[in-house]
Amino acid sequence: MSDHAEHAEHGFSHPQPISMLLGVFFALVFLTFLTVAQASFDLGNLEIWLTLFIATIKASLVMYFFMHLGWEKPFNILIFISTAFFLALFLGFTLMDRNAYRPTLEPIVDQPYQAETTME
CATH class of the missing domain: 1.20.5 (Single alpha-helices involved in coiled-coils or other helix-helix interfaces)
Incomplete structure (x- = not known):
């Protein structure tokens, strides 16, 4: 029989500490609240750019940490x-x-x- 221990690597390819994942989660929650709060202000044309900027930051965090693009x-x-x-x-x-x-x-x-x- 062959040894299955050498082929038994079924874990995460790059595990991350829970503290880092929770930090990213709370940053996403904060940015979501910030997006909702800025909707109550009338900023004119700046409103769409600010909303897109916040959404870009949130998407970048998700891609870098949760989709493992950084690794x-x-x-x-x-x-x-x-x-x-x-x-x-x-x-x-x-x-x-x-x-x-x-x-x-x-x-x-x-x-x-x-x-x-x-x-x-």
Whole structure:
């Protein structure tokens, strides 16, 4: 019979201390509360950028610690970052072009619609 001890590695590939995982968890909870709290303030155009910034931090924490991206090979990290970059690039070009077609998609109405009434 063959020795199964040499092939019995079924544990985590990179275990993390519970204190670190709890720290990340509480950071995610805090950032969630921060997102909810900032929704009560009227920040104008800054509101969407602040919300996206907080969401990016939260996604980065999840990917780095819970998806173990911090312990992956550098090539995998490069592929992930380049994918996110090209997605942002394509969305950016799409959003830059949105005002060119707006008048044809949404008619500008200066006055509210008045229904015609006919009396017979």
